[in-house]
Amino acid sequence: MADLSKWAPSDMLEPVRRFLDGDLTMASSIKVEQFQDGNTLVVRAEVPGIDPDRDVDVSVSGGMLHIRAEREEKSEHKSKDGYRSEFRYGSFTRSVALPPGAKEEDITASYKDGVLEVRAPAPAAAPAGETSKKIRVDRG
Template sequence: MAIVRFSPWREIDSLQKEMNRLFETFSDEEKVVKFTPAAEMQETEDTIELKLEVPGLEAKDLDVQVTAEAVAIKGERRQESKTEANGMTRSEFRYGSFQRVISLPVRVQNEQVKADYKDGILHLHLPKAEAEKNKVVKVSID
């Protein structure tokens, strides 16, 4: 059986280094987790249907831009919650802007996009470009 020398100072030093590394990660503004809206895309014969989950916002808080190949959505989230219980008030605020760019699987007619916003869900109806709808590929047989 081997004898192992216990050094509590080495363990404390190792723990301190790990804690410093952890706090450096949280203090770095570039690594802070930001809100990113969840998205769901469905392709039909004539359109791309895109849904984005942006709860707690109003339609006027959203900036949606569509090109033939992508959709960009920007917004700013301002959320406040306040609860009162047992004579105490607890208030929390969450603010922050977000941006998400979603590439589309086919080209769309971006000047004919229709959008509606209800119950925190932004629904975009993106009609496919005519060339994409009528796309026929000749297959050569060997």
């Protein structure tokens, strides 16, 4: 049985803090935003503490952009009364539909200050051969 007399009250509240911060799993701890910047789809993922060369995979298939990241986070707390080590790890995946006409060779990805940014430009007009069709909305 663990000797709880060496734990500080703040140590016991750490899991509660993580729960309130929404940090129970890898997926909930990574924040993602997606928006249009002109004709460019921009997807940003908050992934601090990763090595983009080793821990991130960005790919395209079937008109979809796929982002996969893995992270391992370690923390150590040393005091005169004891030692506590904690680590969290997991993977995160996200798939986003590419804008019509986006080409794989035009997609760029960058990583700065803990944020992965993927930019997928698309032509201003729909590619030749693609037409717009109005969809009727039926009342139920």
